[in-house]
Amino acid sequence: MKLLALSCNFRCTQLSVLERLSFSRERLEALYNGTALDVFSECAVVSTCNRIEIYAAGNELSEGIAAKILSENSGVPAEAILKQSEFFSDAEAVAHLFNVAAGLDSRMVGEAEIFGQVKQAYETAFAHGKTGVVLNRVFQKSFQAAKWARTHTGIASGQISVGNVAVELAGRIFGEMERCAVLVVGTGDAGRKTAQAFVSRGAGNVLVASRNFERARALAAEIGAGAVELDSVAGRAIHADIVVGCASVSEPLLSEKTLREILRSRSGNPLFLIDLGMPRNFPSGVTSDELWIYGLEDLASIANENLAAREREAAVCREEFSCRAERVFARFER
């Protein structure tokens, strides 16, 4: 019994090709209900925004057959698919699936979403009767491997996006996010992601401010926040616990004098300023026991440290998975 994994992923496949290869729910249903996959004894397709993979088990296997199936469904020539894909066989295919399920092969190492996606893909294939003894066992073992990685290593610890790092720091200062008032100035990519991170962590009151009030309103509506005018930032900052500055400005949003006045008006409550702007949105000359200022370089440094730590853990996991994969595949060869 042989095992095969053909992987078209964000590392080796162009985005445009990946988009064409991607399976919608309807196309996946049609593929499973059709006869194209009958060439394999067992088969499962994993399709996410970052990868399209075919896992197959049988006696007559080749990456060419798998590429042909993808080509027939997407219109991308099989040769192009083969050039932009990774191919694994037998124990390596098992190890690859372990790595994918545990998030080791993801853009953000250790992310958890892929686990659910792999599980969903397996359940779909199982429901259509496309899996058998081999793939059932391999996928179950991959779920165990992913859980092991999350509980026994630091693969998922530490935030690796700037927005989530900011939220984690805010948690160390304020504790419960429900009681926090957050003011986000700027509606660019950084502001959007940070605002979303705070909203997703349950921040009680999130306001968005922008030079363009319509954009602020649009972002606020998208993430479930409120919108305010840019002029009101200084007044709002008195009552906000966290102010995120990610606007393109030539001068700081708050002058040193204004910031000192704001601190005096806050009755000793801490104020957390997150400066994601370039040039800086907040002055650097104000110090206070109740003032916390973290800039983009601080957050990026923390995110990079956490990512490096995850990469170190990922290396440990890969080694472990390689051994596990050997053991799992060895049982099929007996």
Next chain:
Amino acid sequence: MNEIFENRIWFACAGAIFGASCVLGLIAAKRTRGNATVRGIRFSELLLSVAGWLFLTFALGQRVSATGHLPFSNIFEIFQSLGWCALFSTVLLRAVWGLCVPVFAATGTAAVLCVLSFVNVKTWDLPSAFSESSIAGTPWIELHVGFATVGYACFSAAAMIWWLFLLQNSALRRRYTHRFFAKLPDLAALERIGRRLCSAGLVFFGFGIGGGVVALSGNSHLGSRLAVYKILVSALIFCGFALVLFLRRKNKISALKFSRAGLAIFISAIVLLGGIACLREAPPPSPGNDVPAQTEEAQ
């Protein structure tokens, strides 16, 4: 009185167990990999802290049955009781305010107090000079010592909280992001609970001072050197905590300064407790003095 000094072995065992538990807790806090191993270490840490607390409870119980008094008769006993309270307070803080104080902080505090109590133990572990001291049949001395000790227990729990606040504050200022710091309670919770513990400590301590003044005046010992020292020290400690708490409530000082001041006052209070023992060791008064040193209470 020999049996009192024999049960010091139990106290020493408890202190050693607390020390071991604290070390395990610090090791577990530092590890980032191998969560199964960390769970094992944490379990051992918890087991040791419970074992140490049981040892200490047993030792204090032995002491009570031997002396017939609550274990607040001398500085040795008070430090041991404070160590007991440090462990107990972590359970209380979690149950009442949902504050997860790391176990190693409590066991470390208890271990330090145990070591302190054994320093100069000859001076500190003297039997109480008062076999009974009452006014109209009520045990004012033990009430005083009981309230004062509970007050000190609140202050020692607050000191632990303030220490954690300074740790977390420093880590955030220096951009330390090790998982250990992410697991510490947040600054807002630490500040809030530190204030509450300080307030509670002031209430109990205040009652303790009041009871002490009544007891001493009832025994006509107010003018003695030890009495003056104790009243002065107690008043200083009380006023110190009251002042910093008042300033913090009025936002005249920051949470950081409040924690630093509170911790400094607590450490001073512990050091000043030693002065009481030194005064008790002072040579007996010359003949003709109507207030012999032995009749003054031992704390």
